[in-house]
Amino acid sequence: METRRPGGTATTPLLRGVAGGRAAIVSARRRSIGHSHRTQPAFVPTKLERKIVNGIAPPAMGVAASPSFERALQPACFASRADLRGLLPLEVRLRTVHAEGLARLLPLLLCGEESAALAFAQFAELARLDGDARAQLRRMRFEEERHEVWLTRLRLGLPAPWPDTGLRRTVRHFFLAIREPELGAHLGRIAALDSAVCVILGALRNPRCALAADVDLRQLVTRIQFEEAGHARTASFYARVFGVRDLRRLAIDTRERLVRLLALRAGAFDQVGVCPDSLSRRLLQVSRRLFA
Ligand SMILES: [Fe+2]
Ligand SMILES: [Fe+2]
Numbered sequence: 001m002e003t004r005r006p007g008g009t010a011t012t013p014l015l016r017g018v019a020g021g022r023a024a025i026v027s028a029r030r031r032s033i034g035h036s037h038r039t040q041p042a043f044v045p046t047k048l049e050r051k052i053v054n055g056i057a058p059p060a061m062g063v064a065a066s067p068s069f070e071r072a073l074q075p076a077c078f079a080s081r082a083d084l085r086g087l088l089p090l091e092v093r094l095r096t097v098h099a100e101g102l103a104r105l106l107p108l109l110l111c112g113e114e115s116a117a118l119a120f121a122q123f124a125e126l127a128r129l130d131g132d133a134r135a136q137l138r139r140m141r142f143e144e145e146r147h148e149v150w151l152t153r154l155r156l157g158l159p160a161p162w163p164d165t166g167l168r169r170t171v172r173h174f175f176l177a178i179r180e181p182e183l184g185a186h187l188g189r190i191a192a193l194d195s196a197v198c199v200i201l202g203a204l205r206n207p208r209c210a211l212a213a214d215v216d217l218r219q220l221v222t223r224i225q226f227e228e229a230g231h232a233r234t235a236s237f238y239a240r241v242f243g244v245r246d247l248r249r250l251a252i253d254t255r256e257r258l259v260r261l262l263a264l265r266a267g268a269f270d271q272v273g274v275c276p277d278s279l280s281r282r283l284l285q286v287s288r289r290l291f292a
Contacts, residue, residue, distance in 0.1 A: 075114055076106075076107045076110035076111045076114060076168070076171075077107075077110070077111035077114055077115065077168060077171055077172045077175065078111070078114040078115055078118055078172070078175070079114070080113075080114045080117035080118050080121070080144075080145060080148060081117070081121065081145065082114075082117060082145035082146075082148040082149055082152075083145075083149070084148075084149065084152050087149065087152055087153050087156060088153060088156070089153060089156035089157035090150075090153045090154045090156070090157040090216070090217075090220075091157060091216070092154070092157040092158055092214060092217060093213070093214045093216075093217075094210065094211065094213065094214055094217070095210070096159070097271060098210040098211065098213075098271065098272050098273075099158050099159055100158075100159050100161070100271065101210075101268045101269075101270075101271030101272040102154075102158060102211060102268075102272055103155070103158040103159050103160070103161045104161050104265060104267075104268035104271070105265055105268045105269065105272070106151060106154065106155050106158065107161075107164075107167065107168065107171065108171060108261070108262070108265060109151055109197075109200075110148065110151050110152070110155065111168075111171045111172065111175060112175070112193070112197065113144050113145075113147045113148040113151060114148055115175040116140075116144040116190065116194075116231070117141055117144035117145045117148060119179070119186070119190065120137050120138075120140045120141035120144055121141045123137045123183065123187075124137035124138045124141055126183070133238065136234055140230075140231050140234060143227045143230075143231070144231075147224050147227070150220055150223075150224065154217070154220070167264060167265075170261065170264065171261065174257060174258070174261050177257070178193070178254055178257065182242075182244070183238075183242060184238070184239050184241075184242025184243065184244040185239070185242075185244050185250060187235040187236075187238050187239040187242070187244075188235070188236070188239035188244050188247045188250045188251065188291070189250055189251070189254045190231070190232075190235040191231075191232045191233075191235035191236035191239055191247075191251065191290060191291070192250065192251035192252075192254040192255055192286065192290070193254055193258065194228045194229075194231040194232040194235060195228075195229070195232040195287070195290055196254075196255055196258055196283050197224075197225075197228045198225050198228050198229050198232065199279070199282050199283055200262075200279065200283075201221050201222075201224060201225035201228065202225060203274045203279055203282075204221050204272070204274065205218050205221040205222055205225070206274075208273060209272055209273045209274050210272050210273040211272055211273075232290070236290055236291055239291070240291060247290075247291045248286065248288075248290075248291060251286045251290060251291070252284075252286055255283050255284055255286055256284065258283060259280045259283050259284060262276070262279070262280065262283075263276070263280070
């Protein structure tokens with residue numbers, strides 16, 4: 001099977017049987033004769049990438065310790081290894097009704113980031129993956145933790161919604177239920193989910209959505225959407241390398257579960273100017289290009 005690494009590099013991944021019957025991924029770059037193979041360096045975040053963590057917008061107010069502030073620094077669903085110490089609230093310039101709607105949607109997005117950061121952290125340690133694959137997974141883990149940091153800062157800048165333990169339990173259950181024992185299948189579901197996140201974020205930054213009025217917020221959503229598109233491509237690539245059968249069926253199942261979950265916050269989507277029905281219809285259309 002010949003395919004193309006996310007990012008455009010042509011590769012010939014090979015599946016190799018190893019002890020215990022598990023498959024190992026070994027990738028050989030297609031190269032001209034005489035061109036020596038160099039291993040990809042491990043992913044190390046650049047200075048800029050580290051700096052941008054607290055650099056979306058300056059906080060407009062002093063940060064005082066309060067119960068709701070402390071609560072916003074707690075994990076939404078899962079404790080990832082993202083460093084949330086010393087975060088400052090984002091300055092949000094929205095009408096109150098829109099800020100409240102966004103605050104009700106945020107736990108869903110944050111749980112997704114936490115769950116993804118944990119999954120990629122685990123995948124990046126798998127010895128059966130080659131160095132290139134592990135470096136890509138480490139990069140995705142770094143990006144997911146950074147999304148978590150950004151969305152936590154956003155959470156700090158928004159009104160605190162009523163705590164909803166029922167919703168938290170349901171969202172946790174959703175993310176635990178889509179974990180697959182087999183890595184390839186799990187990556188197939190992540191590809192379906194991250195591409196769905198792109199659709200949701202695209203709706204939130206659409207000029208028709210109330211959130212688009214805040215330029216910094218729109219920029220933040222655009223940045224996350226861009227990185228999620230990369231995750232969907234990479235997860236899809238490795239799901240195919242693992243030879244998972246019926247990826248499309250897995251993706252449709254994942255999207256159907258997601259749509260049922262989002263229906264619990266249909267009112268909040270309405271509140272920010274996103275039609276929940278048309279969003280659901282778009283999410284249920286899984287593009288054939290996702291696993292092409
Ligand atoms: Fe993310
Ligand atoms: Fe992601």
